[in-house]
Amino acid sequence: RKKSTMGRGSLIVFEGCDRAGKSTQCVKLVEALENSGTPAKLWRFPDRGTAIGGIISQYLEKKCELEDHAVHLLFSANRWEAVPKMKEHLLQGTTLIVDRYAFSGVAFTAAKQGFGLDWCRQPDIGLPKPDLILYLTLTPEEAAKRGGFGGERYENTPFQEKVAKNFEHLKENNWRVIDAGKDMESLHEEIQEITRAVIKDSKDKDIEKLWI
Ligand code: Z5A
Numbered sequence: 410r411k412k413s414t415m416g417r418g419s420l421i422v423f424e425g426c427d428r429a430g431k432s433t434q435c436v437k438l439v440e441a442l443e444n445s446g447t448p449a450k451l452w453r454f455p456d457r458g459t460a461i462g463g464i465i466s467q468y469l470e471k472k473c474e475l476e477d478h479a480v481h482l483l484f485s486a487n488r489w490e491a492v493p494k495m496k497e498h499l500l501q502g503t504t505l506i507v508d509r510y511a512f513s514g515v516a517f518t519a520a521k522q523g524f525g526l527d528w529c530r531q532p533d534i535g536l537p538k539p540d541l542i543l544y545l546t547l548t549p550e551e552a553a554k555r556g557g558f559g560g561e562r563y564e565n566t567p568f569q570e571k572v573a574k575n576f577e578h579l580k581e582n583n584w585r586v587i588d589a590g591k592d593m594e595s596l597h598e599e600i601q602e603i604t605r606a607v608i609k610d611s612k613d614k615d616i617e618k619l620w621i
């Protein structure tokens with residue numbers, strides 16, 4: 410495996426509530442990094458393009474029903490199946506900008522009846538640990554201004570409120586809370602500044618393991 414002499418890439422994760430602008434900012438960030446000569450690649454979970462991701466997609470679109478524990482494990486498996494490729498990119502010096510990760514996995518399942526944060530965390534223990542989590546927050550009123558909910562599973566206010574509470578419990582010191590109510594460009598500038606500092610800082614560090 411080729412290791413970059415420029416140092417490794419960073420693992421940067423976007424998390425946050427519905428319509429916060431994660432996908433929008435991920436795309437803009439990858440573009441800005443690449444334009445300035447920093448190798449970067451967009452990644453997203455769930456990755457609906459794999460066999461496991463196909464089942465997840467059907468579930469989210471309400472085309473099939475799955476037992477809650479089982480679907481939680483599928484979301485986790487969908488991350489684990491990506492790990493070899495992710496590590497390869499990181500070691501070759503490419504920064505990965507990831508739209509949702511294990512934190513969504515935990516926050517969403519733990520919002521269901523009968524699930525605790527601790528059980529939900531178990532299958533994702535040991536995944537590559539992000540160097541930075543950009544947590545985009547938006548009030549329900551601001552979210553409503555960005556259009557209504559889509560038709561997918563979980564897209565309703567009471568559920569999203571529980572999810573937001575769960576995210577609060579998962580925060581650690583590598584999280585940065587971003588007020589996502591600002592305009593796209595100001596957000597983009599703020600996010601770029603934070604991200605570039607982290608990329609510089611993590612170049613020579615080992616990739617750690619999540620929740621270990
Ligand atoms: N899920 C799970 O249960 N377990 C897991 O392990 C994982 C996920 C990984 C699918 O996710 C669902 O899977 C999700 C969590 C669950 N369920 N929910 N909810 P997804 O990532 O596919 O969800 P999505 O369809 O991408 O929606 P989103 O993530 O909620 O949206 P977003 O990416 O944060 O926002 P956006 O698409 O960038 O922007 C939304 C709209 O606002 C759009 O019209 C933009 O043009 C507009 N926008 C964006 N930024 C701004 C600003 N700054 N101002 C004004 N308007 C803006």
Ligand code: MG
Nearest residue numbers: 431432433508
């Ligand atoms: Mg999105």
